[in-house]
Amino acid sequence: MTHAANRSRSLGMLRDQLGVVVVLVILVAAVGIAQPNFLRTSNLLSTVQGSVYVGLMAAGMVFALAMREVDLSVGGTYALTVVVGAVLIRDGFSPWVAMLVILALAALLGAGNGVVTTYLQLPSFIVTLASSLLFRGVALAMANGKQISGLPQDHPFFAVLGGNVAGVPASIWILLIATVVLAVLFAKTRFGARVRAVGSNPDAARFSGLPIARTRILALGLSGLMAGVAGVLGLAFYTAGDPTIGGGYELTAIAACIIGGTPLAGGRGSVPGAVIGNLILSTVAASLVFFQVPINWTTFATGAVILIAVAFDSVLRRRGFSWFRRQNSGRTE
Structure with a gap:
């Protein structure tokens, strides 16, 4: 790839992030002006x-969507891993061992979605929708439909991962x-380049000999793994296994x-x-509490902000692209 092409891609990445940063700053500032308590450090950290x-x-x-795939199972994976970890700890296993099991299980579940999607040639939308229901069903069965509590909260696992480091929650770090x-991994490695290449033009990627099946399985496995990391932190923070946790998280993740x-x-x-x-969506949800918006309007307000944020970001990107094209008109690679 030439220097000009590299510069073009780098500027494109900056444009992609500029819009959301501006929206987030404006949103936080606007809420802070109307509700000064919103800007308290404790509230922002929360x-x-x-x-x-x-x-x-x-x-x-991001890795799944960049490949033109979608993973609707992350919410179910999150719930299942929290329950599995709680069951293991309740039954006498070390929380650290439970953490390793959670991470391995989540990665395997995600990779399993990739295997089914690839080798049965089914849309990932359908596969992950079905697996999400399966995972939640297993979580409910393991927990007997109830929250699993009574975990050893004095264990370092809960104190470290569920506590603070340098005054900031460990989960944020x-x-x-x-x-x-x-x-x-996405922008600078061969794996990330393959993910982008497959998503840009699957036929060209296939003709060029890229390992599409392996890349898809790894991408969905990574998506599952990150849901497992969330499961570890959720278990450490809530110190309980709730089989109903994480409902709708997959759609929020896609919107984000x-x-x-x-x-x-x-x-x-x-x-x-x-x-x-x-963070934009979380800020909206938190600000609604300060403005005492009735819960019935919360979903409406969140959806409106998503539309506004996407439209605003799109305008910034189009203007940025026009500027970049003018700046580079007449240049060759």
């Missing part, structure tokens, strides 16, 4: 911490680390990805953009 679980799912979902790692610059058409994406997009 809002970000509440966004961690979906944020991790959105970061993994983990989200930041995961965002950096996955952003590099789209807001953050990852289109359903595939071929490109932004891990930081997806995480910031989810």
Whole structure:
């Protein structure tokens, strides 16, 4: 790839993230002006911490969407891993062992979705919708439809992963680390390039000999793994296994990805953009509490903000593209 092409892709990534950053800053400032208590450090940290679980799912979902796939099972995976971890700890296993089991299980479940999608040639939408129901059904059966409590909350697992580090919830630090790692994986590695190539033009990728099946399985496996990381942090924070947890998280994660610059058409994406997009949705939800908006209007308000954010981001990107095209008119690669 030439220097000009690299520069074009880098500027494109910056444009993808500029819109959501501007929207987030304006949103936080507007709410803070109307409700100064919203800007308290404790409230901002609480809002970000509440966004961690979906944020991790959105970061993994970028890889699936960039391949023109979709993973509707992350919410079910999240619920199942929380329940499995709680059952293992309740039955005497070390929480650290339970954590490893959770992560391995989540990655296998995601990869299993990829295997079924690839080798049975079924749409990932249908496969992951079905597996989400399966995972939730297993979680409900394992928990007998009840919350699993009575876990040893004094164990370091809960104190470390469910506590604070340097005054900031550990889950936020983990989200930041995961965002950096996955952003590099998506933008700077051969695997990320394959994901983008398959999403851009599957036929061309097939003719060029790219391992499409393996790439799809790994991408969906990564999506499942990130739901498992969310499950570990959810178990550590809530210190219980709730089989009903995570309902609707998959749709919120997809919305966050789209807001953050990852289109359903595939071929490109932004891990930081997806995480910031989810922060926008979390900020909206938190601000509604301060404005005492009736719960019946919460979903309506969130949907309206999604439309406004996507439209605003789209306008910024079109203007940025026009500027870039003017700046580079007449140049050759």
